[in-house]
Amino acid sequence: MKKDLLMWDETLFRDPEVFEIDYVPEQFNHRETQMRELAFQITPGLRGGRPLNTICRGLPGTGKTTSVRKLLGQVEEHESKLVPVYINCQIDNTKFAVFAQIYQKLSGRHPPASGTSFKQIFDFVARRLQKEEKVLLVALDDANYLLYENEINKILYPLLRSHEAYPGTRIGVITIISDMNVDLSREVDPRVASVFRPTEIYFPPYGTDEVRHILSERVMTGLYPGALSDAMLDLVVEQTMKSGDLRVGLDLLKRATLNAETAARRQVEEDDICRAYEVSKYLHLTFTLRTLKDEEKDLMRIIATLSREKDEKEEMNAGGVYEKAKEHMKLGYTRYYEIVKKLDAMRLINLNYRQGRGRTRVISLRYDPNRILKLLV
Ligand SMILES: Nc1ncnc2c1ncn2[C@@H]1O[C@H](COP(=O)(O)OP(=O)(O)OP(=O)(O)O)[C@@H](O)[C@H]1O
Structure with missing residues (x-):
């Protein structure tokens, strides 16, 4: 076996717990x-x-x-x-x-x-x-x-x-x-x-140097030396800043390292990080959808399906969405409107008044409908 390949029982994680969401870090600076x-x-x-x-x-x-x-x-x-x-x-x-x-x-x-x-x-x-x-x-x-x-x-x-x-x-x-x-x-x-x-x-949000410092501390406790080069850490920091959430960076470190392990490599490479980012960047959406009740998920699914089927310029008005929703689920108008307001408050959808046309409200999605439907299966 080549030296740069991992043996089947080897791992790059010194302590995998360090990348779990409920982990409380020992070093806690900048706050x-x-x-x-x-x-x-x-x-x-x-x-x-x-x-x-x-x-x-x-x-x-x-x-x-x-x-x-x-x-x-x-x-x-x-x-x-x-x-x-x-x-x-x-x-x-x-x-x-x-x-x-x-x-x-x-x-x-x-x-x-x-x-x-x-x-x-x-x-x-x-x-x-x-x-x-x-x-x-x-x-x-x-x-x-x-x-x-x-x-x-x-x-x-x-x-x-x-x-x-x-x-x-x-x-x-x-x-x-x-x-x-x-x-x-x-x-x-x-x-x-x-x-x-x-x-x-x-x-306040962490600055680039703070993010780099926090992530490098995690790498030191969580990964074996050499698993993530400085250049790769820079890439993780860059992606984290782009998403604006430190949690995305922590998730990215975990997923990218798992990608490297799956390929039996001793070092995380650029492609491991880029592929991981495609999942990690939806972390917030994934968590938010998970907290919804079944009825709310059902309505979200209906809105995403309608949004996918309509042509780009078409608007979804709140009344029309309700009519469609009723075909698929048992839902009174008051409850429907409560859920729609909650989804808006949670930043999953936008609920706006249609410009210049009385009190009609229109619904639009804040995320790609295909991504939402995939996460809701
Ligand atoms: N200064 C820091 N040093 C080390 N780790 C940190 C620091 N700040 C945040 N983290 C880590 O980032 C993750 C998110 O932090 P935390 O849950 O405290 O954020 P939050 O502001 O409460 O987020 P939310 O509003 O989404 O609940 C956690 O895994 C935490 O360990």
């Missing part, structure tokens, strides 16, 4: 300011007071989740009055689901499977905080999903006004928002706004 600001926000909680409420805002892949998870990890390590709870709102996006997570954190078990009301769960949480004189810190990651589901006020209201019904309870909230078109302070209703008063921490 010192935000970490300091976050620490300041929660300091009152460590001493038994109410933590200041926070909104972390920034485009996808700018280190918001990692910063908050690191902070919560540090809180857990030290004995204090503060109990942190992390909630992924892409998964838990109803009032009940969010409070079930909090219940679980405080009691160590799931709430009883059936017959438990929201009120009972909330009552348990609040009384437990009162009894143990604990302070709760709730991190709502991807809180924009609570907006899409119209749940944000229903969740923030009991959290932030708990002291009115249960004196002495103290709860602070960190919300993470990756949709730059959402201004959460404006979206909440006045009864919530008066107690929310969040401080905003902004996470």
Whole structure:
């Protein structure tokens, strides 16, 4: 066997975990300011007071989740009055689901499977905080999903006004928002706004040098020396900057290395990266589609099919799409319109008024319909 070929049991990955999406890196640079600001926000909680409420805002892949998870990890390590709870709102996006997570954190078990009301769960949480004189810190990651589901006020209201019904309870909230078109302070209703008063921490996109530094650290921990040359790293950095999301770069490193391994090569080559990019660049779309409910996926499929079949200049008006959708699925107009608005808010489609022609709304896709249909099978 030639020296530059991998043996069947050899690998280029020193530690494949390093490229997984839920991996929390040990080295976490370039976010010192935000970490300091976050620490300041929660300091009152460590001493038994109410933590200041926070909104972390920034485009996808700018280190918001990692910063908050690191902070919560540090809180857990030290004995204090503060109990942190992390909630992924892409998964838990109803009032009940969010409070079930909090219940679980405080009691160590799931709430009883059936017959438990929201009120009972909330009552348990609040009384437990009162009894143990604990302070709760709730991190709502991807809180924009609570907006899409119209749940944000229903969740923030009991959290932030708990002291009115249960004196002495103290709860602070960190919300993470990756949709730059959402201004959460404006979206909440006045009864919530008066107690929310969040401080905003902004996470700017990483610059080229920062991306190169972060990716090269991952390469060093995740791959064997020599697997990725400097020139190939530059190419990965270039593609990452083009996509604007660090996560695409991490996915690209993993896929390109797998491509090299499949060809039994000891080094990643340009073609491995270019082929990987064709998949990695749709990472965001893939994730977003995965979070949709079945009914929403069905409608998305219908819109993509209509979009593929129509000729380029033709417009899809919202009413016409509804008529078509009804032929394939059971769907009332109100629900249809809710889904369409959600798909628009999630940046999968555009929902616009037709220029100069009354209130007709037209739908257009933001991605290639063939790609969407392929991902939805
Ligand atoms: N400064 C950094 N150093 C090392 N890795 C980082 C850094 N910032 C982000 N990452 C990595 O990039 C990926 C995306 O980061 P993270 O999930 O924290 O971003 P996010 O801003 O929360 O994104 P989203 O809004 O899409 O949830 C993660 O795998 C994370 O480990």
